[in-house]
Amino acid sequence: MATMRDVANEAGVSVATVSRVLNKNGYVSQESELKVIKAIEKLNYKPNAVARALFHKTSKMIGLIVPDITNPFFPELARAVEDVSMIYGYKVLLGNSDGNAEKEQTYLDLFNQKYVDGVIMTGHSSEKHISLHANTPVVVLDRASYSELPTVTSDNYEGARQATKLLIEKGAKNIAHIRGPREITSANDRYRGFIDEIEENNMSYIIEESAFNLAAAEEVAHAFFDKFTQIDGIFCSNDTIAVGFLKVALKRGIQIPEELQIVGFDGVAFGKMVYPELTTIAQPIYDLGAVASRLLIKLIENEEPEQTIYELKTRVIQRGTTR
Secondary structure: OOOHHHHHHHHOOOHHHHHHHHHOOOOOOHHHHHHHHHHHHHHOOOOOHHHHHHHHOOOOEEEEEEOOOOOOHHHHHHHHHHHHHHHOOOEEEEEEOOOOHHHHHHHHHHHHHOOOOEEEEOOOOOHHHOOOOOOOOEEEEOOOOOOOOOEEEEOHHHHHHHHHHHHHHOOOOOEEEEEOOOOOHHHHHHHHHHHHHHHHOOOOEEEEEOOOOHHHHHHHHHHHHHHOOOOOEEEEOOHHHHHHHHHHHHHOOOOOOOOOEEEEEEOOHHHHOOOOOOEEEEOOHHHHHHHHHHHHHHHHOOOOOOOOEEEEOOEEEOOOOOO
């Protein structure tokens, strides 16, 4: 199998010149470039994946960064991104950032080295920290964008209002919201939706905060139930928090939904695996990933997208944790 050095020897040029021709970067005389191209054809030289990416200016690879692959929401999202990407001939490289800006940037640097054609970001860090090649398209997914970056998200604000309204309609009088971390824009949007709906109904409320993972939710739930005994309705900022509160409530002998009603947010599959099954505000998770993937591919292929900001509607799924 021919190597880059074989091509250089055949063309009578340096390896660096062959690299510049493949990279289309730096000055190479027309005569030398022609010699390299003829040598490549004669030797049937097959560049490796990175070299092909440089030669064709495309790697057919997309980078996807998620903050926590153990959160059931993100595997469902990643599946949709991969499915649509494969349809159009792209492969997906996955990075799990753990919600850490430095780790996120490490993956972005890696994606740069791998010459990915574009990146889908679902991370928590500020967009000012996003550092990629200037011509690498980026789509922000499941997080509101505060810049000009293309964005695909759900209507988190309206979904939170739906959740709060449902609890009120089901007869809850003392309602709490377990909000998500303050650095996450979707959690903030859900918090705003809860506040606006509850205050429009002139009701008092309790706010507590939890990370989007089960262990943290259970810890918060134990402290919550020790402190608040009159709460009869809880809107949790995601389904994982809701399941944590449901587990702790049942362990304490609280009757669900007779004494306490719980509503989650996301609509992930495991909401049907608990008992009682979880009432939730469902995001169109697959559609979010599919739209983001298709939008990014259009940007990669220099197609004009119909729009660059997508806000998809949520829907109420009533199950066993509400009356």
